[in-house]
Amino acid sequence: KVEAVIFDLDGVLVDTAVYHFQAWKRLAKELGFDFTETENERLKGVSRIDSLRLILNWAGRAVSSEEETRLATLKNSWYLELVSTMKVGDVLPGTEDLLLNLKKAGKKIALGSASKNAQLILEKVGIAHYFDAIIDGNGVRQSKPHPEVFLRGAEALRIPPDKCVVFEDAQAGIDAAKAAGMKVIAVDSYNVLNDYDARINNLIEVTL
Numbered sequence: 227k228v229e230a231v232i233f234d235l236d237g238v239l240v241d242t243a244v245y246h247f248q249a250w251k252r253l254a255k256e257l258g259f260d261f262t263e264t265e266n267e268r269l270k271g272v273s274r275i276d277s278l279r280l281i282l283n284w285a286g287r288a289v290s291s292e293e294e295t296r297l298a299t300l301k302n303s304w305y306l307e308l309v310s311t312m313k314v315g316d317v318l319p320g321t322e323d324l325l326l327n328l329k330k331a332g333k334k335i336a337l338g339s340a341s342k343n344a345q346l347i348l349e350k351v352g353i354a355h356y357f358d359a360i361i362d363g364n365g366v367r368q369s370k371p372h373p374e375v376f377l378r379g380a381e382a383l384r385i386p387p388d389k390c391v392v393f394e395d396a397q398a399g400i401d402a403a404k405a406a407g408m409k410v411i412a413v414d415s416y417n418v419l420n421d422y423d424a425r426i427n428n429l430i431e432v433t434l
């Protein structure tokens with residue numbers, strides 16, 4: 227029986243995956259490089275610095291660690307510009323109902339995100355109060371597909387991993403959840419992900 231639900235943030239609860247894509251694309255353009263939506267799939271769920279390194283690698287560029295930091299900071303400032311337009315209620319369809327129904331059913335709820343902006347975004351869209359634990363990019367050392375973020379979530383909730391179900395929109399996140407010994411539901415309307423236990427188009431489709 228499922229006792230806890232762990233949510234990824236970007237692309238599952240909020241429509242920010244598209245903002246990450248736009249900000250990375252703008253950065254790539256500055257570097258005289260472009261990448262496709264298919265390549266972008268590989269950046270989902272991946273930390274800021276690892277995403278930058280993938281892009282630099284695709285572009286065939288090597289930069290100093292100071293330049294890496296500058297580029298990552300620049301991307302984040304553009305990303306935050308896009309996020310600044312978000313307001314209370316700006317969540318993906320089905321989000322509020324699902325969080326509310328899980329609460330009513332006595333399930334524990336955690337966030338398991340690679341983002342360092344997670345807390346800010348949860349508060350901006352007005353759903354932070356639903357979470358019993360928030361594990362984000364500030365507290366995790368190993369990026370998805372490493373299971374650390376989800377194992378830390380289960381630990382914080384005091385629920386064994388095999389009683390947790392994860393909602394993910396990224397292949398790295400699905401692999402991380404499986405590696406943690408959890409069930410995983412892919413939020414994947416384009417049907418591009420693999421190795422999940424179930425697939426949904428959006429959170430509206432979820433019934434307890």
Ligand code: G6P
Pocket residue numbers: 236243246269270271272273274277302339340341342343344363396
């Ligand atoms: C999520 C997103 C990634 C993003 C990562 C770090 O996993 O899917 O696209 O790179 O978080 O986010 P941050 O907001 O800290 O740059």
Ligand code: MG
Pocket residue numbers: 234235236237238243270271394395396399
């Ligand atoms: Mg995501």
